[in-house]
Amino acid sequence: MATVRLSFSPAPVHVRTARLVGVAVARRAGVAEELxxxxxxxxxEACTRAVAxxxxxxxxDLVTVEMSDTESYTVRVIDHAPIEASVGLTKLPPDELADxxxxxxxxTTGVGFALLAGFVDDLQVxxxxxxxxxxxxxxxxxxxx
Amino acid sequence: MELSLATRTVxxxxxxxxxxxxxxxxxxxxxxxxxxxVDAGARNVVVDLGRxxxxxxxxxxxxxxxxxxxxxxxxxxxxxxxxxxxxxxFRITALDQVFPIYASVEAATTAxxxxxxxxxxxxx
Numbered sequence: 001m002a003t004v005r006l007s008f009s010p011a012p013v014h015v016r017t018a019r020l021v022g023v024a025v026a027r028r029a030g031v032a033e034e035l036x037x038x039x040x041x042x043x044x045e046a047c048t049r050a051v052a053x054x055x056x057x058x059x060x061d062l063v064t065v066e067m068s069d070t071e072s073y074t075v076r077v078i079d080h081a082p083i084e085a086s087v088g089l090t091k092l093p094p095d096e097l098a099d100x101x102x103x104x105x106x107x108t109t110g111v112g113f114a115l116l117a118g119f120v121d122d123l124q125v126x127x128x129x130x131x132x133x134x135x136x137x138x139x140x141x142x143x144x145x
Numbered sequence: 146m147e148l149s150l151a152t153r154t155v156x157x158x159x160x161x162x163x164x165x166x167x168x169x170x171x172x173x174x175x176x177x178x179x180x181x182x183v184d185a186g187a188r189n190v191v192v193d194l195g196r197x198x199x200x201x202x203x204x205x206x207x208x209x210x211x212x213x214x215x216x217x218x219x220x221x222x223x224x225x226x227x228x229x230x231x232x233x234x235f236r237i238t239a240l241d242q243v244f245p246i247y248a249s250v251e252a253a254t255t256a257x258x259x260x261x262x263x264x265x266x267x268x269x
Contacts, residue, residue, distance in 0.1 A: 012168075012170040015168060016168060016170060019168075037230050040199065041201065044168060045201060045202060048168070051169065097239060098243045104206050108205070111205050112201070112203075114238045114239070115238060119237070
């Protein structure tokens with residue numbers, strides 16, 4: 001079992017670092033080359049969501065990304081925002097996407113969730129086991145070496 | 146790779162060439178440039194994503210914002226994108242039904258010019 005854990009302050013500039021590390025570990029774990037773009041995008045979206053929530057609630061706590069390749073490649077992105085912040089994660093229908101009344105934040109959240117749901121077959125969003133926050137758990141298959 | 150932005154004019158259209166990574170960190174710079182262009186009077190805007198290596202939901206949000214701004218100003222807005230991974234992002238989010246997406250700058254400028262001639266108004 002190999003686990004890599006990365007924690008970063010909730011600043012947009014660090015999301016790219018999380019993407020780069022996430023893809024490097026995925027490659028090392030044996031995730032198929034053609035899935036790496038999707039891994040990059042999904043980890044980026046999950047981290048962007050976590051950073052946005054921490055900033056929205058004024059939380060300085062670190063966002064954690066945990067990568068493990070025990071059976072498959074599992075990435076957990078953990079935030080510490082109140083759980084109700086995760087309510088309302090739904091895909092927006094096309095006719096609402098360019099609606100004038102939709103705020104930029106609502107649009108980005110809806111589009112971000114559509115990307116996560118569209119690119120990750122095995123996706124779970126659930127409360128953290130201890131304390132306050134949400135865990136976005138994403139799993140990809142690996143080729144055994 | 147950092148975000149790169151370059152503007153040129155093609156057949157009366159303002160073409161913004163975007164390169165590198167458009168994400169939660171760099172998207173505000175793209176938004177700022179698009180707002181500057183519209184504030185400066187650009188009404189027919191084409192964003193060329195040909196050199197974009199990464200695009201996330203915040204980047205998509207900025208592009209939708211530009212589309213709305215130009216609609217409100219009776220302008221046109223089009224995207225140039227021929228890369229399959231990026232096109233897949235537009236399909237998954239259903240934004241391919243919101244943006245006019247063209248394979249080349251020439252196709253984009255020709256299409257939006259004929260829209261104006263036909264009185265069809267803003268694209269999308």
